[in-house]
Amino acid sequence: MNDTGAVREKPRILIVDDEPQIRHFLRISLKTEGYExxxxxxxxxxxxLCARHSPxxxxxDLGLPDMDGTDLLEAVREWSAVxxxxxxxxxxxxxxxxxxxxxANDYVTKPFGVDELLARVRTQLRNNRRDDGVSVDPSAIFDNGVLHIDxxxxxxxxxxxxxxxTPKEFTVLQALMLASGKIVxxxxxxxxxxxxxxxxxxxxLRVLIGRLRHKLGDDPTEQHYIQTEPGVGYRFVAVCD
Amino acid sequence: MNDTGAVREKPRILIVDDEPQIRHFLRISLKTEGYExxxxxxxxxxxxLCARHSPxxxxxDLGLPDMDGTDLLEAVREWSAVxxxxxxxxxxxxxxxxxxxxxANDYVTKPFGVDELLARVRTQLRNNRRDDGVSVDPSAIFDNGVLHIDxxxxxxxxxxxxxxxTPKEFTVLQALMLASGKIVxxxxxxxxxxxxxxxxxxxxLRVLIGRLRHKLGDDPTEQHYIQTEPGVGYRFVAVCD
DNA sequence: TTTCAGCGTAAAAATCGCGTTAAAAACTGC
DNA sequence: GCAGTTTTTAACGCGATTTTTACGCTGAAA
Structure with missing residues (x-):
């Protein structure tokens, strides 16, 4: 599969811990928050896993069966700033x-509160988003030959x-595009x-989406780009048939 | 005038705490490590101080006499990612x-070990070393036959x-030029x-950009060197249909 | 069939943001 | 302190944008 230009929606988190119950506990908590x-x-x-999937x-966890956690940290830091x-x-x-x-970027002592850990996870993920104010993936460009969005x-x-x-029109379009294919x-x-x-x-939303469709040349009967999900929301789709 | 952007050898740390003994304690420890x-x-x-000296x-400290620490944090986050x-x-x-x-980037509970705090300080400073890949050439020259900027x-x-x-006019023009084509x-x-x-x-900005356009001979009816993106910012473009 | 909630459209009304101007205030070098 | 420059403040017009309002359409449920 080729995911060039796609915006990765779920942050990917790697857990390295030998205790199954801790892994289970973390898995539940982090999955609930929508992480991969x-x-x-x-x-x-x-x-x-770290090398292959770049989380x-x-x-x-510092206490691992086969090697010291700090060794793993050192090894990872050779090539990654994750x-x-x-x-x-x-x-x-x-x-x-x-x-x-x-x-290491943070150090949490067991036992820890799950909410605190989740907040610290959010903090690290937030800090690593390099951008100035406007959080936009610069690789987010849409182009199907007719419509081009940068x-x-x-x-x-x-x-x-x-x-x-207009500013609001652009912001809405951006929100829809960043969730491309999914309902917002x-x-x-x-x-x-x-x-x-x-x-x-x-x-x-109704009048703004209307203007947006008009400007994008979206046929109201076909609704190529912006689809309506009645009672729920809207969805941006790349239609090429 | 603040001194943002200057290259400084000593990292500058701002302590906000109402307890003199804590400040004293931190001062000793941090000065020893060579911080300003x-x-x-x-x-x-x-x-x-934060606005003026950009630490x-x-x-x-969360417990301040005049306002809640979180309010200060919120205020700072309006404009700074420090x-x-x-x-x-x-x-x-x-x-x-x-x-x-x-x-916030980290949360340390009093009482804390000084060595741990210092390590966490180092961690934050290390993470925030800004090397923003795109190194712009400050000696850039723009020339389209009519307008010449060195x-x-x-x-x-x-x-x-x-x-x-004027100084401010030049600084704004420079900022726009160094991001040429992109919105600032x-x-x-x-x-x-x-x-x-x-x-x-x-x-x-409105009055300064107005003067700048006037001085650059920017015809308001035709294509601007300095384009306005309403509600967002400005963009410098090389005019060549 | 009727009813009704949700959507799309159109146009009017209110508001916002930009550019402009002019004058006051703050600097600057002398 | 003075004269010239630069920056800041304030006000206004205007066009663009946003919000309000009204109405028509559709499809599902009663």
Missing amino acids: LLEAENGETGLA DLVIL PVIILSVRDRELEKVKALDLG LSMRKVSVNGKLIRL TQSQLLKDIWGPTHVRDTHY | LLEAENGETGLA DLVIL PVIILSVRDRELEKVKALDLG LSMRKVSVNGKLIRL TQSQLLKDIWGPTHVRDTHY
Whole structure:
């Protein structure tokens, strides 16, 4: 499968821990939050998985059967700057200092609260999104020969002719594009773009989507690009038939 | 004038804490490590110091006399991505989650080991070393036959005739030119040139851009060198149909 | 069939944002 | 302190954008 240009929706997290119950516990919590998971119960497979699947975050237990967790950390840091959160039963300050100075990004002592760990996961993932304000994947370009959308340049053209989009129009289109193929609910759009106090003002969306379709040359009877899911939301699709 | 962008040898750390003994303790430890220090004993001066001196790291106590630490964090996050380590006597998980989700980078509970704190400081500073791949040539020269801009010489001429630009005008033009073709957001310009406390004062930009266009001989009816992206920012483009 | 909720459209009304101007205030070098 | 320059402030017009309002259409349920 070729996923060039696709926006990876789920952050991918690698768990390296030999205790099955901890892995199980983490799996439940992280899956619920919508992360994609990889698991390893020893250092060797952890390293292999990390190299092969380039996760967005690694949660690493220091006590591993086959090697010391710090060795794994060192090995990973040879070639990757992926954020690493250390888990450890050891609360000794020296351990923490050593791990952090080896390149770990955070150090959480067992037992830990799941909400705190999840918040720290979010923090690391957030920090590693390199952008200035506008969080847009610069590789997010859509082009089917007729419609061309470049999110980073903020430019949209139909048949080579540039289209002027207003700020709100562009923001909505961007939200739909970044979830390409998937439904974006009305309340999601309203909350994100008009603010949480307007989640029920669906008429905003109706007229805006209408203008957007018109500008994109979207045939109302066919509805190529922006599809309506009645009562739910809208979906941006690349139609090529 | 603030001193953003300067290359400095010592990382600069801002401490915001109302307890003198904690400040004293941190001062000793951090100075020994070779950091440059700024100190504030309340939120207001903390915010001011942060805006004025753009530290590389902020250590923020949640319990401040004049405002809640989280408010300060929120205010700073309006315009800055500086790493923030929260100090707090409160060990409640909810507090940690709240602070981290507001944009804090780490949360350390008092009492803490000084070595651990120093390691966490190093971790944050290490993560935030900005090497933003795209190294722009500050000696860039633009020339389309009519307009000639030499950034290193700080000279601009139109039809061979030298144009006098004021310092701010030149700085804005330079910022736009170095991102040639791409949008520079209003808040980016305001933050970089007027300082982080003026991110919302868009009227500065309006009058300055107006003067700049006038001086560059930018015909408002035809194609602009400086294009406006309403509600977002400005973009410098080489005019060549 | 009737009813009705949800969507799309159109046009009017209100608001926002930009560009412009002019004058006041803050700097600058002398 | 003075004269010239630069920056900031304030106000206004205007076009673009957003919001409001009204109405027609459709498909599903009663």
